[in-house]
Amino acid sequence: MFCDRCGRPASEGDHTGCAAARELEPPRFCPDCRRRMKVQVVPTGWTATCVEHGTRRG
Numbered sequence: 853m854f855c856d857r858c859g860r861p862a863s864e865g866d867h868t869g870c871a872a873a874r875e876l877e878p879p880r881f882c883p884d885c886r887r888r889m890k891v892q893v894v895p896t897g898w899t900a901t902c903v904e905h906g907t908r909r910g
Contacts, residue, residue, distance in 0.1 A: 854886040878910060 853862045856879035857870035878891050882902035889900040889908075901907045 854881060854883050856881050856883045859886050859888075879908065 854860065855862050855867050855870050857874055857877075858867070859881035860867075862883070878893060878898035879900050880889060880891065881887065882889055882905055884905050885902065887902055887904060889902045891898060891900045898910050899907055900910075
């Protein structure tokens with residue numbers, strides 16, 4: 853598993869800053885494969901798409 857904000861392995865390092873930032877912004881990396889996702893932000897939410905694992909919504 854990977855951090856969906858910085859892309860580094862979730863088990864390595866301190867990701868409290870990433871968790872705090874994720875309350876305000878969408879994920880940038882796929883937590884399953886670490887690929888950079890295509891992100892679209894609209895007034896009603898966001899979508900983040902990984903070519904391998906599909907779309908996440910928030």
